[in-house]
Amino acid sequence: MKIYAAEAGFISRLISDRRDIMAFARELKSADAMRAAREDLMASALIFQASDITEKNKGYTIDADGAAHIPIVGELTPRAQTDACGAYTAEALTEYGFIIAATSLADADPMVSKIIYNINSPGGYVDGVDEAAQAMAGAKKPTESRVTGRATSAAYWLASMTDKIIAMSPYSTSGSIGVAAEEYDDDRRLANAGIDHRVYTSTDAPDKRPDTATDEGRAKIVAQLDALHAVFVSRVAEGRHTTPEHVSANFGRGGVLTAESALKAGMIDEIRGKSIARNVPSVAQDEEINMENPGVAGVGRTAANIEGKEGPMDLATLKADHPDAYQEAHAEGRAAEKKRRDELSAFLGINAEGDKIVNEALASGADYASLSAKLTAATVRGSASTDGDNPPAVTSPAPASSGGVSEFTPEEVAAYKKAGISLDVARKYAPKDKEE
Numbered sequence: 481m482k483i484y485a486a487e488a489g490f491i492s493r494l495i496s497d498r499r500d501i502m503a504f505a506r507e508l509k510s511a512d513a514m515r516a517a518r519e520d521l522m523a524s525a526l527i528f529q530a531s532d533i534t535e536k537n538k539g540y541t542i543d544a545d546g547a548a549h550i551p552i553v554g555e556l557t558p559r560a561q562t563d564a565c566g567a568y569t570a571e572a573l574t575e576y577g578f579i580i581a582a583t584s585l586a587d588a589d590p591m592v593s594k595i596i597y598n599i600n601s602p603g604g605y606v607d608g609v610d611e612a613a614q615a616m617a618g619a620k621k622p623t624e625s626r627v628t629g630r631a632t633s634a635a636y637w638l639a640s641m642t643d644k645i646i647a648m649s650p651y652s653t654s655g656s657i658g659v660a661a662e663e664y665d666d667d668r669r670l671a672n673a674g675i676d677h678r679v680y681t682s683t684d685a686p687d688k689r690p691d692t693a694t695d696e697g698r699a700k701i702v703a704q705l706d707a708l709h710a711v712f713v714s715r716v717a718e719g720r721h722t723t724p725e726h727v728s729a730n731f732g733r734g735g736v737l738t739a740e741s742a743l744k745a746g747m748i749d750e751i752r753g754k755s756i757a758r759n760v761p762s763v764a765q766d767e768e769i770n771m772e773n774p775g776v777a778g779v780g781r782t783a784a785n786i787e788g789k790e791g792p793m794d795l796a797t798l799k800a801d802h803p804d805a806y807q808e809a810h811a812e813g814r815a816a817e818k819k820r821r822d823e824l825s826a827f828l829g830i831n832a833e834g835d836k837i838v839n840e841a842l843a844s845g846a847d848y849a850s851l852s853a854k855l856t857a858a859t860v861r862g863s864a865s866t867d868g869d870n871p872p873a874v875t876s877p878a879p880a881s882s883g884g885v886s887e888f889t890p891e892e893v894a895a896y897k898k899a900g901i902s903l904d905v906a907r908k909y910a911p912k913d914k915e916e
């Protein structure tokens with residue numbers, strides 16, 4: 481009897497394919513022909529074995545960011561070369577020993593900053609899975625699982641051991657938490673051939689060979705599977721930092737969940753590729769877009785989702801994806817800043833009060849338009865009081881004002897009038913001579 485932690489659909493295909501392979505094998509006339517056919521089948525599959533790992537081929541590749549990528553694909557098995565049926569059905573096999581060895585080497589490699597497992601597997605045998613899971617969980621470097629197709633059953637058991645699980649597509653699936661067993665009952669075929677099949681067990685081991693033709697025998701097998709299932713659930717709960725009860729209730733109950741459902745359940749941490757990135761012509765050449773209300777006019781796209789990205793367009797994205805637009809915006813910004821400084825600096829050197837206002841504005845980012853009345857009032861007042869052509873000051877009372885000066889000279893009144901500034905504005909911004 482073989483015990484699997486594999487997605488149900490895969491097991492169904494495996495059983496069907498096994499029948500076909502056995503039927504084909506019976507047609508072969510010699511052991512040499514069978515051996516040649518098996519070798520040809522294994523050569524056509526993608527197989528990752530522990531024995532393939534050498535000093536030059538460490539079982540992983542390192543990307544530009546220093547991350548080691550380890551494949552976990554196809555059926556998971558303790559011994560690939562003994563599993564021709566798995567190679568035929570899954571078209572790929574990964575040995576648990578390969579995962580353990582590659583993880584150990586990557587964790588010790590000074591060139592590796594983190595370990596990424598690229599997973600597309602329906603699961604496989606229970607035998608060996610927990611040893612691989614322990615090796616992955618024990619890595620000292622950050623770990624991450626990237627699910628490109630599916631991480632189900634034993635493959636999800638492994639993925640749950642990493643620091644983060646990312647679905648690389650909304651189509652990616654996770655789950656199928658549980659174990660299953662299969663057996664072939666050939667008693668009727670043997671009986672038809674005149675062969676009796678009997679099983680005996682020692683006195684104190686009645687459950688060593690339960691009779692699965694009976695309800696009692698089948699119940700004993702299910703009890704064994706339940707014990708293995710409890711280990712599976714416990715490991716997933718540890719890896720996902722939750723409880724076994726939560727896993728049993730919310731992680732699919734043996735079923736398979738697509739990425740969005742898996743994310744809501746807490747089975748994975750992120751989904752990539754929610755939106756399709758398109759190479760779209762420029763807005764000017766394509767069609768007008770109402771950026772303030774994209775659902776009203778144009779095609780209803782924003783600068784961010786033109787590129788297939790979510791959220792607002794930031795400066796780094798603009799610079800990376802649209803360098804010409806970034807340079808144009810940068811040039812406009814520099815021109816606007818130069819104009820602001822030139823307009824403010826024109827008021828420097830007239831008097832101390834004006835200089836103070838200008839310097840504060842230059843530092844704070846304020847522009848001339850917001851300070852024009854204040855600047856003109858301060859500098860005109862200074863000009864009027866220092867103009868040698870003006871007659872001696874003769875004070876005249878000015879209307880009381882809650883926000884400004886208590887009096888103006890006739891020369892100041894004339895200067896404000898010439899500049900187009902009302903006395904109310906002058907009272908608001910000119911310095912006080914004395915309190916009323």
